[in-house]
Amino acid sequence: MSSLYEQLGGQPAVDAAVDIFYRKVLSDDRISDFFEGVDMDRQIGKQKAFLTMAFGGPHNYTGQDMRNGHAHLVARGLNDSHFDAVAENLSATLQELGVTQDLIDQVMAIAGSTRNDVLGR
Amino acid sequence: MAVLTYGGAAYEAAPGETVLEALLRQGVEVANSCRAGACQSCLLRAACGTVPPVAQKGLKATLVEQGYFLSCVCRVESDLALEPAGGLEMQGRIVGLERLTETVLRVQLETAAPLEYRAGQYVTLCREDGLARSYSLASLPGDGTLELHVRRAPQGRMSGWLFDEARADDAVHLRGPAGDCFYVGGAAEQPLLLAGTGTGLAPLVGICRDAIAQEHSGPIRLFHGAVRPAGLYLREELAALARETANFTYTPVVLEGGEGEGIATGALDKVIAGAHPKLGGWRGFICGDPGTVGVLRKKLFLAGMASREIFADAFVEAPR
Known part of the structure; x- marks a missing residue:
């Protein structure tokens, strides 16, 4: 049985997903304010690292990284509704790429596991 | 056993080891984050030697062309001379100054030896006293002279000098080129x-x-x-x-x-x-x-x- 990352298509799948995902996030009025003024190249690098992790791929993330990385956003009011909006965009991205529901569910479970760290709880 | 040179020292890389692993293991500080070829924190440049294509996957074509690669996914196959970024300083002189508008000056320069660059990259112009500012290149290497467009910045020291005091034949130094905003061929029909x-x-x-x-x-x-x-x-x-x-x-x-x-x-x-x-x-x-x-x-x-x-x-x- 190959890994989730392999089933999704590995690094090329991350490359294919990142623009679609980030475009959805930037266009989503519920969360776009959090991305106002950020450096796009750096942000896309971070989104790739995040997607690689959510796809079950190799990564170096720790819960503490997630906390530190989002603390300034939590201070600006980042909450469950925003986390849900990002998750929704991720799910829609995978659907757009024709990923099967079974694999989408696995990705969403990994992404969902970061909720408390992202929201600093 | 391949040898990596970096910052004036040589480091050995074990078979199967990545460039990043080899450098970190031997106490060299290299920025890194995902170690999965995704986040690009660990970008280095191979000034000499060949890196496997997988280490340049996902990079902009302009970076690939200049030898940049992701050290975390670059398994060493042969010797590499590495550098973080940069260039060398070159002697030059002003050969032309032309006002295009009230606030834009066209500056033309010659260098002692031809500067290797791509149109759209930038150089750092240094005056004899060390004052330095960066300007983009509007010229092409085949033009013979380098062309910069200098905007008169309010109270700008370099732009003020170029507008009001500099003359043809004045000596300057140039550093660079740098920047990855340039044209790369290979997709001739792309809009x-x-x-x-x-x-x-x-x-x-x-x-x-x-x-x-x-x-x-x-x-x-x-x-x-x-x-x-x-x-x-x-x-x-x-x-x-x-x-x-x-x-x-x-x-x-x-x-x-x-x-x-x-x-x-x-x-x-x-x-x-x-x-x-x-x-x-x-x-x-x-x-x-x-x-x-x-x-x-x-x-x-x-x-x-x-x-x-x-x-x-x-x-x-x-x-x-």
């Missing part, structure tokens, strides 16, 4: 969009001419924005280039005062969106003040341009 404000036109003109010289066959669309018509420059030259080049167009854009002058009026991003609402499959070059570059980059991306097809150079002004 190109170039947009900028102020002296952001300098690299864009260089990139357009470079693309045309490399026989780019797809549409090349240049937009130059200014507040008022007086802020536009090179209009005659660019209109002439458009007349003699079937696939190139030039659109000057101002916020006010352009009526009846053959100039589009409106915000630069809105004028572009009106002309080109969908940009999937396009390549984009954006240069000028950081605010405009940030807005345009996002608008082009949201209009469908792939992030890795967007090349931007934001001109950050030196503190006074």
